[in-house]
Amino acid sequence: MSHPQEPDRHRMIHPDLAVSDDEAPRSPDGHRLEHGAGTSRPLRPRSHEPQPRGARVHGHRPIDQNEAAARFIAAPEHEQMHDERLWDLRQKRDRQMRAIPEWEELREIASRIKQHTLSHLDTYLEQFEAAAKANGVHVHWAEDGAAHNRIVHAILRDHGARRLIKSKSMLTEECGFRHYMAASGIEVIETDLGERIQQLDDEDPSHIVVPAVHKLRADVADVFARKLGTDPDNDDVHYLAERQREATRPLILEADAGLTGGNFAVAETGSIVVCTNEGNADLSGNVPKLQIHSVGIEKIIPQVADLGIFVRLLSRSALGSPMTQYTSHFRGPRPGTEMHVVLVDNGRAARLGMEEFWTSLKCIRCGACMNTCPVYRRSGGLSYGATYSGPIGLILDPTFDKRKYSTLPFSSTLNGSCSNVCPVKINIHEQIFAWRKVLAEARELPLVKRAMMSAAGKVLSHPALYRTAIRTADSALKVLPRFVVYNPLNTWTQGREMPPVPKSTFHDWYAANHPAPAEDPTSPEAKP
Amino acid sequence: MRVGLFIPCYMDAFEPEVGIATLELLRRFDLDVTYPFDQTCCGQPMVNTGCHEEAAATEALFVRNFSGFDYVVAPSGSCTHQVREHMTAIPQTPDVVAVRARTYELVEFLHDVLKVDAFPWAEFPHRVSYHNNCNALRGIGHARPSELHAPFYSKPLDLLAKVKGLEVVELARPDECCGFGGTFCVFEPAVSAKMGHDKVRDHARAGAAYVVSADSSCMMHQRGSAERLGLPLKFIHIAQVLNGAAA
Numbered sequence: 215m216s217h218p219q220e221p222d223r224h225r226m227i228h229p230d231l232a233v234s235d236d237e238a239p240r241s242p243d244g245h246r247l248e249h250g251a252g253t254s255r256p257l258r259p260r261s262h263e264p265q266p267r268g269a270r271v272h273g274h275r276p277i278d279q280n281e282a283a284a285r286f287i288a289a290p291e292h293e294q295m296h297d298e299r300l301w302d303l304r305q306k307r308d309r310q311m312r313a314i315p316e317w318e319e320l321r322e323i324a325s326r327i328k329q330h331t332l333s334h335l336d337t338y339l340e341q342f343e344a345a346a347k348a349n350g351v352h353v354h355w356a357e358d359g360a361a362h363n364r365i366v367h368a369i370l371r372d373h374g375a376r377r378l379i380k381s382k383s384m385l386t387e388e389c390g391f392r393h394y395m396a397a398s399g400i401e402v403i404e405t406d407l408g409e410r411i412q413q414l415d416d417e418d419p420s421h422i423v424v425p426a427v428h429k430l431r432a433d434v435a436d437v438f439a440r441k442l443g444t445d446p447d448n449d450d451v452h453y454l455a456e457r458q459r460e461a462t463r464p465l466i467l468e469a470d471a472g473l474t475g476g477n478f479a480v481a482e483t484g485s486i487v488v489c490t491n492e493g494n495a496d497l498s499g500n501v502p503k504l505q506i507h508s509v510g511i512e513k514i515i516p517q518v519a520d521l522g523i524f525v526r527l528l529s530r531s532a533l534g535s536p537m538t539q540y541t542s543h544f545r546g547p548r549p550g551t552e553m554h555v556v557l558v559d560n561g562r563a564a565r566l567g568m569e570e571f572w573t574s575l576k577c578i579r580c581g582a583c584m585n586t587c588p589v590y591r592r593s594g595g596l597s598y599g600a601t602y603s604g605p606i607g608l609i610l611d612p613t614f615d616k617r618k619y620s621t622l623p624f625s626s627t628l629n630g631s632c633s634n635v636c637p638v639k640i641n642i643h644e645q646i647f648a649w650r651k652v653l654a655e656a657r658e659l660p661l662v663k664r665a666m667m668s669a670a671g672k673v674l675s676h677p678a679l680y681r682t683a684i685r686t687a688d689s690a691l692k693v694l695p696r697f698v699v700y701n702p703l704n705t706w707t708q709g710r711e712m713p714p715v716p717k718s719t720f721h722d723w724y725a726a727n728h729p730a731p732a733e734d735p736t737s738p739e740a741k742p
Numbered sequence: 743m744r745v746g747l748f749i750p751c752y753m754d755a756f757e758p759e760v761g762i763a764t765l766e767l768l769r770r771f772d773l774d775v776t777y778p779f780d781q782t783c784c785g786q787p788m789v790n791t792g793c794h795e796e797a798a799a800t801e802a803l804f805v806r807n808f809s810g811f812d813y814v815v816a817p818s819g820s821c822t823h824q825v826r827e828h829m830t831a832i833p834q835t836p837d838v839v840a841v842r843a844r845t846y847e848l849v850e851f852l853h854d855v856l857k858v859d860a861f862p863w864a865e866f867p868h869r870v871s872y873h874n875n876c877n878a879l880r881g882i883g884h885a886r887p888s889e890l891h892a893p894f895y896s897k898p899l900d901l902l903a904k905v906k907g908l909e910v911v912e913l914a915r916p917d918e919c920c921g922f923g924g925t926f927c928v929f930e931p932a933v934s935a936k937m938g939h940d941k942v943r944d945h946a947r948a949g950a951a952y953v954v955s956a957d958s959s960c961m962m963h964q965r966g967s968a969e970r971l972g973l974p975l976k977f978i979h980i981a982q983v984l985n986g987a988a989a
C-alpha cells in the first residue's frame with residue numbers, strides 16, 4: 215500500500231464542484247489573487263433558489279439550531295457553496311501554515327501572551343488608558359452593551375452628528391448597536407462590503423470575518439435590486455460592487471462620525487490596531503472629524519512587539535492570506551479632530567472568573583474554527599441564532615444567556631478540528647464538552663434528553679438489565695436505538711438505513727464458545 | 743501479559759464479528775485475553791450529553807470489570823478516549839486511575855505496546871480508504887491531524903501497510919468528521935446525515951471499494967448513509983483486516 219502524502223491542491227476541490235469559468239481576480243501574470251475572500255467563488259453564476267433564513271428566535275426560548283440547519287441543508291445550492299467556500303479557506307489556511315516552519319511555536323507564543331495579558335488585565339487596561347489619554351484620546355468605560363450604546367450615542371449627539379460610518383465590529387453586534395441606533399435618528403452606514411450587504415438585507419452577519427458568506431451572488435443581486443435599485447437580473451460581481459460603491463461612497467465622504475472595532479489595543483502605546491482587507495476602517499477613522507473605536511477589554515496586548523506574532527497568525531488563519539491588506543494603527547486624533555475609545559466589558563470580566571472557560575477570552579476573532587467546523591459549514595452561521603456562531607459561538611453564547619443558548623454546545627460532534635486550527639490555542643472542543651456538563655447540572659437540558667440519559671445510565675450499569683434489553687434481535691432493534699443511538703423519534707432513518715441486527719451478540723457468542731467460567735482464562739476454547 | 747477485552751455496547755449488539763476478530767487477533771500474540779462477563783459500556787453516551795451523574799454507575803461498573811489487568815484493550819478509539827480522558831464521574835481511586843491509564847485502543851496496543859512488525863496471515867487485495875474517528879485521531883493521537891504543522895504519521899496506516907495487497911486511496915478531505923458524533927447523530931439528524939452523505943461520497947470518489955476504520959460507530963453511520971445513497975461501498979473494521987479477513 216502507499217501512504218497518503220499531503221494531498222495536492224487540484225485534488226482538493228471535488229471535480230463536480232469545480233467551475234470552469236474562473237472569474238476570480240487575477241494578477242497581471244495570470245495567477246489567481248490569493249488575498250481575501252474575493253477568490254472564493256460561488257458554484258454557479260446564477261441561482262434562484264431562495265436564501266434560507268436563520269434560526270427562529272422566540273425570546274429566551276432555547277434556539278433550535280437543528281431546525282434552522284435542516285432548512286439550510288434543504289437549499290442545496292446555498293449549502294454546497296457555503297461548505298465548499300469555507301473549506302477552500304481552510305485549505306488556504308493549511309497552505310499558509312505549511313509555509314511557516316515555526317507555526318506551532320507562533321501559536322504557543324500567541325496563546326501565552328494572551329494568557330499573560332488576561333491574568334494581568336487590570337494593569338494593562340490602566341496602562342492603555344494612561345497612554346491613550348496622553349495621546350489626546352478620550353477613553354470611556356462601558357460595563358455592558360447598553361452602556362456602550364448610550365456612550366456612543368451621547369458622543370454623537372454632543373457633536374450634532376447625523377450620520378455615522380462604521381466598519382465591521384462583532385462587539386457592536388454583541389451590543390445590538392445598530393438596532394439601538396435605529397431609533398436615534400442618526401443614520402448608520404456599514405462600510406465593510408459584506409456587512410453592508412447584511413445591513414441592507416436587515417440580517418445579522420453569519421460569519422465573524424466574512425459576514426455575507428452564506429449568500430449566493432444572486433441573493434446579493436436581489437438585495438441590491440430592492441435597496442439600491444440595481445438590475446435584479448445582473449449578478450455580475452463587478453457590476454454589483456461598483457453600484458454599491460457609487461451608492462455608498464458619497465454617504466461615507468459626507469459622514470459626521472466614524473466608528474470601528476479593534477483587533478488589538480496596545481497597552482504600551484495606547485493605540486488601536488484594526489486589520490481589514492477593504493481599507494474601510496481607514497475611511498471610518500480618517501474621513502470624518504470624529505472617530506470612535508469600540509473595543510472589548512480582552513483585546514489588550516502588552517506591547518507593539520507582540521503585534522508581529524498576532525499579525526502573522528491572524529490573516530493566515532482567517533482567510534489563508536499572509537496579511538490583511540490594511541493593518542491600521544490609530545494612535546491619536548488628527549489635528550482638528552477628536553478620537554474616542556470605548557472599552558467594553560459586557561460580560562468579559564465575569565467570563566474571566568470562569569475556571570473552565572476564561573481562556574475563551576484569548577480569541578482574536580479570526581473565524582478559522584468556523585471555517586473548519588463541519589457542522590458550521592453545513593448549517594450556516596445564522597442557524598445559531600446568536601451573535602457568535604460556529605465553535606467559538608458555542609462556548610461564548612451561553613455566557614450571555616444560558617437558557618437561550620443552552621442547546622448550542624450540543625451542535626457539535628466534538629471532533630476537535632477547531633482547537634487545532636485556533637491560532638491562540640483555545641481548547642474549544644473541550645470547552646464545548648465542559649459546557650454540556652454545566653448545562654446538564656443547571657437543568658438546562660430538554661427533559662426528554664435527560665430522561666433518556668437517566669434510563670440509559672440505569673440499564674448500562676446493570677449487566678442483567680442490559681442483557682435482557684438486547685437479548686433478541688427484535689428487542690435489540692427496539693431497545694438498542696434507545697440507549698445506543700438514543701432515538702425516541704427515530705431520527706436515525708433520516709438520511710440513513712438502520713444497521714442489520716446480527717443473529718447473536720458478541721456476549722452470547724462468547725458464552726456459547728467459552729463454556730467454562732468466563733473469568734477463567736485457561737478454559738478450553740471452541741473455535742468460533 | 744493479562745489483557746482484559748472491552749467490547750463496546752453497540753459492537754456487542756450490532757458488530758459481534760468485530761469483537762470476535764479482535765479476540766482472535768490478540769490471541770495470535772500469545773496473550774492471556776479475558777472478556778469480563780459483566781461489562782456493558784464505558785459511559786460515553788451519558789457523558790457526551792453532559793450527564794456525568796447518570797454515567798457514574800456505568801463507569802464504576804467498568805472499573806470493577808477491568809481492575810487488575812495489565813492492559814485493557816478496546817477495538818474503539820472513541821470508547822478508549824472516554825475511559826482515558828473523560829471517566830471522571832467517579833472518585834479517582836488508585837484502582838480507577840490504574841484502569842484508565844492501562845486502557846488502550848487496539849491499534850495503539852498493536853503499534854505501541856506489542857510493536858507488531860508483521861501480520862503474515864493478513865491479505866486484503868482491495869482499494870481501501872481509511873476513516874479516522876475524530877477521538878482516535880485528535881483525542882488519543884492515532885495520526886497527525888491535517889490542521890497541525892507536524893511530521894506526518896499514522897499508526898493505523900502503518901499497520902495496514904503490513905497487509906499484503908492492500909492499497910490505500912486518498913480522500914479529498916482526509917480528516918473531515920463523518921457526523922456520527924455519538925448522540926449528535928440523533929439529536930442533530932439533518933447535519934449528521936448530510937455529513938455522512940458527504941463523507942461516503944468522498945470515499946466513493948476516491949475509488950475505495952472498502953472503508954476501513956478502528957471505530958464501528960462511525961462505520962455504522964456511514965454504512966447507513968452509503969446504503970441510503972446507493973453507493974457500492976463496503977465497510978470493515980481494522981481488526982478484521984489485520985486478523986486476515988478474506989473480505
Ligand code: SF4
Pocket residue numbers: 576577578579580581582583584606632635636637638639640642
Ligand atoms: S476561537 Fe480561535 S479559531 Fe475561533 S475565531 Fe477565536 S481565535 Fe479564531
